[in-house]
Amino acid sequence: MAYPDCPEDRISVWLDGELLQGEAGVVETHVEGCASCQELVQAFGSRTLPRLEPDPSFIVRFRARRDEQSIAPWWTWRQLALRLLPLAVAVVGAAILSIWIAASSSESALQALELEALGDPVAFDAEVEAVLSIAFEPFPSDIE
Amino acid sequence: MRLISRAGTWKGGARYAGSPMDADRDVLARYLDGDEKAFEELVIRYEAGVRNLVYGLLRDRALAEDVAQETFLTAYRKADTYRGEGTVRGWLFKIAIRRAHDELRRRGRKAEVALEEAPEPSETPHVGLEAGWDVTEALGALSPDHRAALMLKEIEGLSYQEIAETMGWPIGTVGTHIHRARIELKAFMEEKAHGLSRLS
Numbered sequence: 134m135a136y137p138d139c140p141e142d143r144i145s146v147w148l149d150g151e152l153l154q155g156e157a158g159v160v161e162t163h164v165e166g167c168a169s170c171q172e173l174v175q176a177f178g179s180r181t182l183p184r185l186e187p188d189p190s191f192i193v194r195f196r197a198r199r200d201e202q203s204i205a206p207w208w209t210w211r212q213l214a215l216r217l218l219p220l221a222v223a224v225v226g227a228a229i230l231s232i233w234i235a236a237s238s239s240e241s242a243l244q245a246l247e248l249e250a251l252g253d254p255v256a257f258d259a260e261v262e263a264v265l266s267i268a269f270e271p272f273p274s275d276i277e
Numbered sequence: 278m279r280l281i282s283r284a285g286t287w288k289g290g291a292r293y294a295g296s297p298m299d300a301d302r303d304v305l306a307r308y309l310d311g312d313e314k315a316f317e318e319l320v321i322r323y324e325a326g327v328r329n330l331v332y333g334l335l336r337d338r339a340l341a342e343d344v345a346q347e348t349f350l351t352a353y354r355k356a357d358t359y360r361g362e363g364t365v366r367g368w369l370f371k372i373a374i375r376r377a378h379d380e381l382r383r384r385g386r387k388a389e390v391a392l393e394e395a396p397e398p399s400e401t402p403h404v405g406l407e408a409g410w411d412v413t414e415a416l417g418a419l420s421p422d423h424r425a426a427l428m429l430k431e432i433e434g435l436s437y438q439e440i441a442e443t444m445g446w447p448i449g450t451v452g453t454h455i456h457r458a459r460i461e462l463k464a465f466m467e468e469k470a471h472g473l474s475r476l477s
Contacts, residue, residue, distance in 0.1 A: 141456070141460070142452070142453070142456045144456075145452065145455055145456035145459055146437075146452045146455075146456070149430060149437065149452075149455070151436070151437045151452065173463075176459075176463045176466075177459050177463070180412050180415075180462065180466065181412065182333070182412060182416065182427070182428060182431050182432050183329075183332075183333070183412060183413045183416065184329055184432055185325060185328050185329050185332055185338075185341075186325065187324065187325040188324060188325065188328070191320070191321075191324040191328070191342075191345070191346075192317060192320050192321055192324070194342075194346065195317075195320050195324075195346060195349055195350075196317075198346050198350065199350060199353065202350070204350055204353065204354055206308075206313055206316075206353060206354075206356075
């Protein structure tokens with residue numbers, strides 16, 4: 134495959150070694166026979182970008198800043214959370230237990246109150262029967 | 278986090294043992310295991326790269342130092358956000374770019390334009406081989422995306438794949454940005470050279 138026009142956008146990729154071998158060969162062949170593309174390749178390679186050199190004091194400033202901001206490493210919060218987890222479980226458990234105890238004791242108290250209100254169940258039944266027998270007694274007019 | 282490193286995988290599921298990028302990942306794994314000093318190895322290894330990148334985006338040396346420091350402090354606090362996808366270097370650069378963009382947004386274009394108009398006098402000029410123009414000034418004429426792509430390629434030596442991962446672009450976009458950046462730099466330099474020749 135040959136390029137009808139100069140493959141300017143491919144030249145950049147070719148220079149970076151990011152073209153597949155087949156296409157790289159085609160671009161290379163084109164550049165070898167094209168003065169305009171050779172000029173482009175030369176222009177791309179004729180300057181260097183500004184580069185800051187390593188700074189040995191950067192790490193010192195990093196430590197100072199980290200300590201100044203009291204920044205904890207990533208695991209600190211998790212460690213704290215893990216340590217507090219049993220306590221949290223115990224508190225929740227205790228809360229559930231106390232609610233359950235309170236519920237059970239209130240149920241027992243209610244039953245006791247009901248019994249107290251109703252008294253002896255045998256006596257209660259006799260009392261009910263007596264009331265019913267009075268209620269169903271015929272009126273004197275009906276007797277007549 | 279012992280479970281992560283003992284299992285030999287990151288949270289994302291990618292294995293970190295046995296690959297060519299092990300050195301950085303092992304250092305990060307040591308830090309994740311609780312070796313606080315290990316993180317400092319990463320700072321020493323990549324401080325220049327991060328400063329270069331941020332400086333290229335912000336064009337202010339003091340601000341670049343500040344943003345680079347914040348980049349490493351963010352990584353220090355949130356090291357568990359690295360999920361083993363891509364390189365550790367790319368992950369750091371991603372944080373740096375995000376921070377630099379935040380800074381650009383915060384300061385607005387106004388500050389950037391002001392910096393472009395008045396390059397720092399303390400800066401050593403980086404001249405092209407053909408004429409006495411300042412490449413730092415030429416870089417300022419590029420859009421932040423073009424600048425970042427070109428710097429990641431030419432200064433940091435990242436592959437297109439790594440740049441794509443770092444910037445969150447499709448790989449084709451990486452080539453386009455780099456190409457356009459080079460064409461724009463070339464045009465800027467030619468214009469400058471033309472101006473210089475007219476003056477002399």
